[in-house]
Amino acid sequence: MIYLDNAATSWPKPDIVHETMSRYMREIGASPGRSGHRLANEAERIRLDAREAIAELVGLSDPMRVIFTLNATEALNLVMQGLLQPGAHAITTGMEHNSVMRPLRALEQRGVSISVAPCSRDGTLDPQTIDEAIRPQTRLIVVNHASNVCGTVLPIREIGAVARRHDIPFLVDAAQTAGCWPIDINDDNIDLLAFTGHKGLLGPTGTGGLAINDDFNIDMLRPLVFGGTGSRSEHEHQPDFLPDKYESGTPNIVGLAGLVAGLRYVLDRGLERIRVHEQKLTRRLIDGLYAISGVCVFGTRDPHRQTAAVSFMIDGQSASRIAHDLDERFEIMCRPGLHCAPQAHRTLGTLPNGTVRFAPGLFTTEAEIDKAVAAVAQLAEGTIE
Amino acid sequence: MSGFAVILVHSTGHAVQAERVLKRAGLTVKLIPTPRHLSSDCGSAVRIATTDRDRGADVLSKAGIAIDRIEALDD
Structure with a gap:
């Protein structure tokens, strides 16, 4: 086969991935952030390991600016739905996956306007086309780092430079590149980086997330999901600090345990x-x-x-x-x-x-x-x- | 007095991060349940020797970990 x-x-995943997940299920099992007992703390350490490994991979200094989600799609939705209000304009490219196109088309029906910057027949993009699409109302530029269809890598550093020049948030979908192509959130001028855990990072399905660069102001980004975080339990309003603002409900710790193992395998190799x-x-x-x-x-x-x-x-x-x-x-x-x-x-x-x-x-x-x-x-x- | 202080941070996640950062800096710390009289939070806080209190606060500040409060811990 x-x-x-x-x-x-x-697939396959390194053996250490299943072994680590099995060890979590057999020996730890607890939910992080909710209790103070040793197993809950051990689970929280796994989650911190995962944040630190992602931060190391993408050159982010603060691991608490790594948010975990179900997959890259959820992370992309979090940004697009949390950032784009009616009247806003967003720019994307002619090489996108439906994880970007469908949320944008849904937002279009709510009064957000969209420009799709054209790409060449081989999937390449001239960053100038992004520059030309910018309007006074542009609030987001979102591109995939590499096409899931034919692998073409887009010039994210140059596109990010355009975004920086106009002070427009820049979101990159790294589903196809995290773990097999270099990404530096600072050098590549990225504000928000959506990743998946189960492709190049060799983790299990059900893991993904968003890396938020240090200077991105989270006040402008509304959560996609609200709920229990284990913190500020006396308040009925969502915490406003990272990562809790965007991480409600019991997380996929068994998945994150596998992701840490996969990611460490990648970093070691x-x-x-x-x-x-x-x-x-x-x-x-x-x-x-x-x-x-x-x-x-x-x-x-x-x-x-x-x-x-x-x-x-x-x-x-x-x-x-x-x-x-x-x-x-x-x-x-x-x-x-x-x-x-x-x-x-x-x-x-x-x-x-x-x-x-x-x-x-x-x-x-x-x-x-x-x-x-x-x-x-x-x-x-x-x-x- | 017990000779310990307790560092309260935003969440249990931050407490575990603070524990790790302080241990990496060579300090002896322990995660304890957040004392109810200091916060209604149900999670963990970091216990540190009173003599390490200032250095600990400095290490956390350099790591960008926000401290809610530091209080002397009663017996």
Whole structure:
């Protein structure tokens, strides 16, 4: 079996991830922040470990400015719904996932106006197009760091510089890059960074969050969810300090225990080493697929400008049929279709049929890439016959 | 007097963070239930030796951890 669906969720996870989660379930089990007994404090230490690891990953100095959510989507919603009032204007790009587009379209119905900065056919973006879209009412610029469809990396540092120049909050969706591409919240001019725990960070599903830069004023950001935090229990109003303002209800501590283990694994191994490995696989995959007659590869086709998400199509076949055949005949797991990103597929010119996406990960081998390429070659030959 | 002070912070999460930061600075501290007469909060606070009180406050301030109050701890 060959798993090439790491852009959806990474698998397998390092053994230490399940072991740490199992240890929490067996030996700790308590809820953090609610009680003062030793198990509750131990749970709180796990949550602090997770905040510190994320802060270290993105160059944030204060770990309490890391907020945990169910996933990157919830973190993105928290910012967009908490920041954008009727009459406000927001800018995004032509390469976004529905985790950005759907909240924006819903806000549009409530009087927020949206500009979508166009991208090139390979998914790249000229930061100047963001600058040109700015209006006096612009209150947010939100972009994904890399496309979940074809891996194209957007120039977030340059876009962030534009945002800084105009004093507009800059939100980055790092779902596809955290753990496999360098991110520095300060150098990259990011105010708010949404991340997921279960992809490049190798944690379990149900983990994600938001890193809030030091100089971002949280007074302008309304919580998405209100409720118990374990703090200020005598008050019926939400605490106004971080992280409690945005973390109501019992958190996913078993998930965070796994996230800490996954993230420590990534940090110990080193981001650069992971990136080099994935670039090597991506190069091999793109070159292999590109050489097959009747196969079209989308995006930049340059591993230095994209993550390890490679989208392709075989002429005359449907994406879902290709993926089904890859699963049934070759035991290769991948994702066909529109990848929850119609906006990106519109830019790539792959609407309405979509593409097939191969997304190798940290544990994928070159031999597996070669087998996947050979399988696609066989399926493509089938068309020609 | 017990020879201890208690540092109250915003939440149990901050108490655990304060404990960690103070321990990293080489200070001996312990998490204790927040004394009811000092706060209605149901969480934890940090106990520190009275002799370390000023240094502890300084370490927390440098780490950006907001202190609600520091009080002498009765026996």
